[in-house]
Structure formats: structure tokens, C-alpha cells
Amino acid sequence: MVRQEKEKGTNLLRWFREQHGTLDTSSMGIVNFLGHGRGAIALKDIPEDYTIFSLPRDLTLSTRTSTLPTLMDKGWKEHGLHEGWVGLILCMMWEESRGPESKWSGYLAALPEKFDTPMFWPEDDLKELQGTAVVDKIGRADAERDYREKLIPAVKSRPDLFPEDKLERYFSLERYHLNGSRILSRSFHVEKWKGDHTEDQGADGTEDDGGDDIGMDVDPQEPPADTEQGGDAAEEVEEVQLEDDEESGDEDREDPADVAMVPMADMLNARFESENAKLFYEERELKMVTTKPIKAGEQIWNTYGDPPNSDLLRRYGHVDVVPLRPPLSGMGNPEDVVEVRADLVVSAVSKKVKHSLQERVDWWLEEAEDDVFILRTDCELPEELVSFERLLLLSEDEWTKTSKKSKLPKPKVDPDVLTVAIDVLRARLKEYPSSIEEDEKLLSAGKVESLSLNKKHAVIVRLGEKRILQGTLKQLRAQVAASAGSTKKRGRDEEKSRQGKKARK
Numbered sequence: 001m002v003r004q005e006k007e008k009g010t011n012l013l014r015w016f017r018e019q020h021g022t023l024d025t026s027s028m029g030i031v032n033f034l035g036h037g038r039g040a041i042a043l044k045d046i047p048e049d050y051t052i053f054s055l056p057r058d059l060t061l062s063t064r065t066s067t068l069p070t071l072m073d074k075g076w077k078e079h080g081l082h083e084g085w086v087g088l089i090l091c092m093m094w095e096e097s098r099g100p101e102s103k104w105s106g107y108l109a110a111l112p113e114k115f116d117t118p119m120f121w122p123e124d125d126l127k128e129l130q131g132t133a134v135v136d137k138i139g140r141a142d143a144e145r146d147y148r149e150k151l152i153p154a155v156k157s158r159p160d161l162f163p164e165d166k167l168e169r170y171f172s173l174e175r176y177h178l179n180g181s182r183i184l185s186r187s188f189h190v191e192k193w194k195g196d197h198t199e200d201q202g203a204d205g206t207e208d209d210g211g212d213d214i215g216m217d218v219d220p221q222e223p224p225a226d227t228e229q230g231g232d233a234a235e236e237v238e239e240v241q242l243e244d245d246e247e248s249g250d251e252d253r254e255d256p257a258d259v260a261m262v263p264m265a266d267m268l269n270a271r272f273e274s275e276n277a278k279l280f281y282e283e284r285e286l287k288m289v290t291t292k293p294i295k296a297g298e299q300i301w302n303t304y305g306d307p308p309n310s311d312l313l314r315r316y317g318h319v320d321v322v323p324l325r326p327p328l329s330g331m332g333n334p335e336d337v338v339e340v341r342a343d344l345v346v347s348a349v350s351k352k353v354k355h356s357l358q359e360r361v362d363w364w365l366e367e368a369e370d371d372v373f374i375l376r377t378d379c380e381l382p383e384e385l386v387s388f389e390r391l392l393l394l395s396e397d398e399w400t401k402t403s404k405k406s407k408l409p410k411p412k413v414d415p416d417v418l419t420v421a422i423d424v425l426r427a428r429l430k431e432y433p434s435s436i437e438e439d440e441k442l443l444s445a446g447k448v449e450s451l452s453l454n455k456k457h458a459v460i461v462r463l464g465e466k467r468i469l470q471g472t473l474k475q476l477r478a479q480v481a482a483s484a485g486s487t488k489k490r491g492r493d494e495e496k497s498r499q500g501k502k503a504r505k
Contacts, residue, residue, distance in 0.1 A: 006032075008038075008110045011106060011109065011110065012109075012110040012263075012264075012267075013025065015106025015107060016053075016055070016107075019055075019056075019103065019263075020055075021056070021059060022053060022055075023053040024051075027042065027044055027052055028041070028042065028043060028052050028053065029043050033269065033299065037112065038267060039299055039300070040267050040269075040299065040300040041299055042294045042295065042298050042300055045293070045294070045296050046290055046293065046294040047293055048290055048291065048293050049289060051287045052288045052289070053288050054286065054288070055262070055263060055264060056284065057193070057283075057284055060188075060286070061092065061095070061260060062088060062257055063081075063088050063256065063259075064192070064257040065260070066091040066094070066095060068090065068091050068094050069091070072154070075154060076154075079150050079151075079154035079157070080149075080150045081150060081151075082256065083256060084146065085180060085256065086146045086147075086150045086151055087256060088187075088256065088259055088261075089176060089180050090154065090155075092108065092179045092183075092261070093176070094170075095108060096170055097166045097169075097170035097171070104261075104263070111182050111186075113178070115178070116453060116454070116457075117313065118138050118313065118314055119139075119181055120177070121454055125455065127433070128454070128459070128462075129462065130431070130432065130433045130462075131431035131432035131433065132432075132461050133310040133311075133337070133338070133339045134313060134314050134461060137314055140177075143176070147173055151171075151176065152171075183261070184315050186261060186266035187261055187266075188262045188266075190260040190281065191255075191258050193283045262286060264288070265288055268301065269301060270301055270303055270304040271320060272306050272320040272322050273306060275291065275303035276290060276291055276294050276300060277289060277294075277302060278302070278303065304316070306334075307335060308336040309333040309460060309461045309464050312333075313458075317457075318457070319457050321333065322334065324377065327378070328377055328467055330467070332460070332464045333464055334377055336376075336464040337375065337468070338374070338375040338428070339373070339374060340374075340375060340385065340424060340428055341372055342364075342370070342371040342373070342388065344428060345373075345388055345392065345420065346361060346392065347427070348420050349389065349392040349393060349420055352393075352419075352420065353392070353393065360399060360403075361392075364388060364408075367406060368408060370384045370388070373385040375468050375469065375472055376468065379472040379474070379475050381421055381472070381476070383411035386411035386412070386413055386417055387408050387410070389421065390410070390417060391409050393416055393417070394409065413479070415480065415483050418479055419480070421476055422476050422477065425469050425472055425473050428469055429466060429473075432462050432465075435466075436466045436470060439462060439463040439466065442459050443459055443460070443463065
């Protein structure tokens with residue numbers, strides 16, 4: 001197995017150079033890392049702003065560079081292949097079926113044939129993720145619907161492009177899922193070159209406004225010095241971001257042709273706050289450039305934007321475990337999040353008020369659109385959640401005024417908001433199949449070795465989420481206690497004031 005992987009790496013390097021990619025083989029090598037698969041390693045000390053490798057733009061694989069969309073002509077749009085990822089998946093399957101005739105044959109042969117992502121987990125393992133943000137985002141049913149309703153009809157309509165004797169081997173549902181996972185875990189966002197400008201290219205994949213996205217930050221930058229190849233450094237280059245997946249909501253306004261596989265760039269692994277190289281693009285080529293000095297023997301890390309473990313597991317099949325930041329302690333992912341559905345808030349409020357909530361919920365969805373609230377490791381209540389609670393708790397008169405103004409309630413925390421929030425988070429904790437104590441015991445020394453990789457990853461993900469809920473509950477209860485103490489003190493002060501007035505009388 002080790003020998004086979006080594007041969008794949010050697011063949012990839014040979015193919016890359018044959019396709020006019022340039023790589024400083026004295027600086028970078030491809031090796032296997034325990035727990036991370038193949039990755040890039042520094043073979044000698046590498047300075048900052050150093051171009052490790054570059055490749056022509058047309059060596060990226062996308063629906064823009066593959067000839068399949070052109071060959072299918074009108075059939076491409078007739079079968080809906082211009083929308084979403086199904087077109088790129090079909091391009092990858094078709095290029096692979098062509099063998100040596102394909103420009104990307106050497107690259108495709110080096111891509112992984114197996115993934116540890118939940119898409120491929122057995123049902124019993126998926127049950128371990130109950131309650132987490134992973135399960136509802138796997139998207140297997142949607143992917144299989146696209147396969148049946150788009151890809152298969154397209155393939156059957158063109159036997160000249162998709163010969164019958166190749167269908168079972170290259171165009172099966174299994175290969176469809178495999179190539180979809182390759183895109184999910186390894187694709188980049190590469191827009192068409194638009195000439196000289198200073199605006200950001202593309203949309204950010206991970207630093208999100210909703211907590212779902214993953215990718216690199218995009219900033220216009222001056223080109224780094226190309227000490228190995230003597231680049232002219234005359235043109236502006238911009239950072240290329242990792243492509244976000246289908247549930248980001250950006251698909252409707254972004255060109256699916258911008259989703260691209262970038263040979264060699266996807267050999268680099270990523271780890272929390274470890275990035276030391278980034279991909280940049282120019283008019284005719286893309287470059288992987290160091291962002292800080294790298295010592296010989298160190299791994300060369302790209303960035304996925306430091307997503308939560310739920311997204312890392314879903315997309316890449318691994319998790320990050322590093323020291324947590326206050327108010328949390330222990331080991332985990334400092335970027336973990338917990339999703340709290342709006343229906344949990346509605347259920348908690350409905351037990352405390354007599355008025356109907358449906359009209360207010362409909363109005364909220366129209367005005368704010370948030371039906372999921374994101375808790376982070378700072379253990380603070382999101383302002384959107386507080387505002388939603390206050391809306392549901394308003395008296396009928398206050399609700400009438402608010403709805404007429406079309407203005408969301410201010411996110412002011414009061415005792416009623418705290419009480420509802422505590423009930424909501426307690427209900428959210430009950431959605432997991434185990435307690436925090438049970439999960440911590442599973443990950444303790446002497447126990448963790450007995451866990452399968454899938455179960456270990458599932459426990460780490462759900463424990464990270466539960467710690468956020470527990471930490472937030474702790475802070476909310478402290479606020480309730482402080483509020484109660486303040487109320488008692490105010491009552492005592494008022495009583496003393498009244499007694500003083502009576503004495504003076």
C-alpha cells in the first residue's frame with residue numbers, strides 16, 4: 001500500500017511537469033502523513049513569498065476547461081448539467097473514462113479512491129452523529145436524485161460519448177458519489193480572468209454570515225517574488241479560495257463553471273491556524289506561494305478557513321483537536337458551532353405565553369429569514385436569537401406596533417429572555433444520544449483506542465457542540481443569578497428608603 005501511494009505521487013509529479021506545470025522538487029515533496037493522507041513537505045528551508053509550484057490555467061479541471069460541455073452542445077443545458085455540481089462530476093467521470101486520451105489522466109489517477117466522510121458511513125455509525133450539524137447536510141438523497149434525473153438521462157442520450165461498455169465501470173452511482181466527494185474536499189473557486197482590477201474575486205467560502213461556509217479569505221495582493229522562476233511581478237494576483245458546497249446559498253448567484261479541480265494544489269493538507277502557503281492566480285497561471293518561512297521537514301499547509309469540526313468531518317473526513325480558548329477549556333476546535341433551530345424557541349415560548357405565535361413566526365421569517373441560530377465557543381447568545389425571543393414574548397399591543405413598523409426588536413437581554421434561552425438550550429442538549437460525561441469518558445486514555453475512527457470522530461464533533469451548549473448555559477445561569485441578586489438588593493434599598501421616610505415623618 002505504501003509503495004503504491006509512493007508510485008502515485010511519483011506519477012503525479014511526472015504528469016504535472018509533462019503538462020507544463022513547474023515545481024521546485026528540491027523544496028517540496030509528496031509524502032503520506034498519518035491521519036492526513038498524502039500531503040506536501042518542505043525538503044529544505046523555504047523562505048516567505050516563495051513560489052513552490054505553478055500551473056497553467058487550462059490545467060485546472062472544470063466545466064470551462066473540459067471539452068465535454070461543448071461536445072454535448074444543447075444537451076448540456078437540456079439535461080440541467082449547467083446547474084450545481086452534476087456537470088463537473090460528469091466531466092470528471094468522462095475524462096477518467098477516456099484514459100490516456102484525457103489531458104487529466106495522470107491527475108485523476110492520483111485522486112483518492114476512498115473517503116472517511118459521513119457520506120460513506122454505515123447507518124450505525126451515522127447514528128453516532130445524532131443531534132449534530134452534520135446529519136442533515138450530508139445531502140446523499142439530493143445527490144442521488146441529480147444522478148437519476150440529470151446525469152443518467154444525459155449519458156443515455158449520447159452513446160457516442162458514453163459507450164455502453166464503459167457505463168458500469170465509470171458512470172455508476174458509486175463513482176458519482178466518489179467524484180462528488182473529490183469535489184467537496186478538494187475543489188477551488190477559480191473565476192475567469194477579468195483583467196486588471198482591485199476588487200475581490202469570488203465569494204468567501206468560510207468566514208460566513210450564517211456559519212455554514214468554508215474557504216479562504218480573498219484579498220487583492222501584490223504578486224510575491226518568484227525567486228525560483230524569475231517572475232516579472234508586474235501583474236496583480238489574487239488569492240484563490242476553496243469552493244463552497246451546495247448548501248451555502250451562493251450557488252444561485254455564482255457560476256458553477258468557477259468550481260475547479262486544481263492539480264498539485266489539492267495535495268496540500270490543512271490544519272487549524274497552521275496555514276503557511278496560499279494559492280494565487282494571474283492571467284495565465286496559478287501559483288502556490290509561501291506566506292511565512294517553512295523549515296525543512298515541516299508540512300506545507302494550505303487553509304480551509306478554520307471551519308468547525310462538523311464541517312471538517314462532513315467535507316474532509318477528519319477533525320481538528322487543539323487547546324480551546326476561554327470560557328471553554330480542554331481540547332477541541334475553537335471554531336466549533338452549535339445550530340439551534342427556531343422551532344425550539346417557539347416551543348419554549350409557547351409554554352409561557354397565551355397568545356398565538358404563528359403570525360409572529362411568519363413575520364420574522366419574512367423580515368429576518370433566520371430559522372437557525374448559531375452559538376459559538378464564546379458562549380454568548382446570538383443577537384438574532386435574543387431578538388426572536390423578544391418578538392415572541394411581546395404583548396399583543398407591542399406586537400401590533402412592531403409589525404406595523406417592520407422593525408425587529410432590539411436584542412436586549414432581560415430575565416424573560418434568559419429563562420427562555422435556558423429552556424431552549426436544555427432542550428437542544430437532549431437531542432444528542434449521550435451526555436458530556438459519557439463522551440469525555442469515551443475519549444479518555446485507555447478508552448479512545450477501542451473506538452473505530454468513525455465513532456471517534458463522531459464523539460469529538462458532538463462533544464464540541466455540547467461543550468458550547470453547557471458553557472452557554474453556565475453563563476446564562478450566572479446572569480440569572482446576578483439579576484436576581486440585583487433585584488433583591490434593589491428591593492432592600494427601596495424598603496430602607498421607605499423606612500427612612502416613615503422615621504422622618
